[in-house]
Amino acid sequence: MVDFPASPFRVPYDGSFRVAKAPTRVEGDDEDDDKDALRAAVARISELQERLYAHNRVSLLCIFQAMDAAGKDSTIRAVLSGVNPAGCQVHAFKSPSTEELDHDFLWRTTCRLPERGRIGVFNRSYYEEVLVVRVHPELLAAQSLPGELEPERLWAERYESIRDHERHLARNGVVILKFWLNVSLEEQTRRLLRRIDDPKRYFKFEPRDVTEQAHWADYMASYELALRQTSTPWAPWYAIPADDKPKMRRLVAEHIAETMESLHLPYPELPRRSRDEVDELRRTLKARLKD
Numbered sequence: 001m002v003d004f005p006a007s008p009f010r011v012p013y014d015g016s017f018r019v020a021k022a023p024t025r026v027e028g029d030d031e032d033d034d035k036d037a038l039r040a041a042v043a044r045i046s047e048l049q050e051r052l053y054a055h056n057r058v059s060l061l062c063i064f065q066a067m068d069a070a071g072k073d074s075t076i077r078a079v080l081s082g083v084n085p086a087g088c089q090v091h092a093f094k095s096p097s098t099e100e101l102d103h104d105f106l107w108r109t110t111c112r113l114p115e116r117g118r119i120g121v122f123n124r125s126y127y128e129e130v131l132v133v134r135v136h137p138e139l140l141a142a143q144s145l146p147g148e149l150e151p152e153r154l155w156a157e158r159y160e161s162i163r164d165h166e167r168h169l170a171r172n173g174v175v176i177l178k179f180w181l182n183v184s185l186e187e188q189t190r191r192l193l194r195r196i197d198d199p200k201r202y203f204k205f206e207p208r209d210v211t212e213q214a215h216w217a218d219y220m221a222s223y224e225l226a227l228r229q230t231s232t233p234w235a236p237w238y239a240i241p242a243d244d245k246p247k248m249r250r251l252v253a254e255h256i257a258e259t260m261e262s263l264h265l266p267y268p269e270l271p272r273r274s275r276d277e278v279d280e281l282r283r284t285l286k287a288r289l290k291d
Contacts, residue, residue: 001234002175005258009238009251011180011231017239019224024184025243034246038078041253046082048260049119053087055265056117058173062256063122065131066181067219068209069191070242071249072123075181078249079256080121089114092123101142105129105158106165116173126165127178127226130158134222135215159229170234177259178235179252180227181242185216 004010011017029037052060064072080088091112100108106126114120133139137151145154166176183191195205212219231237238255242248270278 001170002259003262004177004233004236005255005262007238007255009240009255011227011237011239013231013233013236015228017224017228017231017237019182019220022182022239023241024182024187026241026247028247031246034244034250038246038250038253041250041257042079042082044257045079045253045260046084048257048265049083049087051265051267052119052260052263053084053117054267056268058175058263058265059114059116059118059120060175060177060256060260061114061120061122061169063125063127063176063178064181065124065127065178065223066242067183067188067216068206068212069188069195069204070181070183071245072181074245075249075252076121076123079253080119083119087117088119088121090121090123093125093128101144105143106161110165113169113174126162127230130155130162130226131219131222134225135218155225159226162230163232163235166230166232166235175259175263176235177256178231178237179255180223180237180239181248182239183242185213187243188213 028034052058064076066072076090080090089112091109093109096108109122109126112120112122134155140149140151140154170176192205192209195201227237227239238252240248240251240255
């Protein structure tokens with residue numbers, strides 16, 4: 001079990017989390033300081049990713065969930081800017097396909113889990129099935145679920161399935177970090193307006209984002225329940241304030257770096273026989289230089 005570093009933003013494991021008490025903004029350093037701290041954390045992640053890749057015994061899975069315009073894409077881009085692409089995999093999950101709907105709700109993400117030695121990122125995930133689908137239960141009709149549908153029982157079973165799934169992954173070397181980027185309704189509204197007004201941002205705008213705002217209270221209730229039910233010692237949630245993007249990116253990067261450092265991953269050492277073989281190969285190469 002990973003000893004995840006302490007954090008004021010970590011969602012408690014005892015089910016006491018309250019969305020209303022989770023800050024969407026925190027005071028602190030100015031923007032330049034946040035950018036400097038982000039660069040430092042990214043440099044740490046880059047070096048630690050090399051160790052992770054060389055060690056090849058565990059993997060890191062970072063899950064990002066948030067309301068629209070909270071900054072998932074830009075945060076993932078900023079945090080992984082210094083990571084070797086060969087050691088990183090990012091998957092964005094949209095509405096499920098017909099094939100995906102013909103499987104259980106964990107199937108499509110299970111197929112995209114990171115291999116040992118790599119960092120995997122889920123931009124949205126199986127948590128959509130207890131967030132969006134809970135707010136819009138009519139989506140269940142397309143899932144061809146067995147038996148009679150009992151919504152409250154279904155949600156409880158899905159929370160249990162998620163906890164069991166993540167525990168299984170943790171037992172098999174997947175280090176799981178889950179980030180909820182907590183943006184306020186007011187800040188989301190400002191960002192949606194910027195998408196409409198700025199030609200360079202308009203491609204990001206979808207009318208559905210505005211209509212979904214009408215369900216804000218339902219989404220917050222769904223997030224609260226999901227985070228309460230699934231923040232565990234083996235797969236913790238972090239409720240990261242998201243109204244200030246530079247600070248949000250810094251916090252995410254620092255949490256990832258600190259978690260990777262806590263793994264204490266050594267570079268692999270060669271056994272005695274292999275070292276002897278390498279010494280012989282070294283002598284061969286040096287002899288060729290002399291020739």
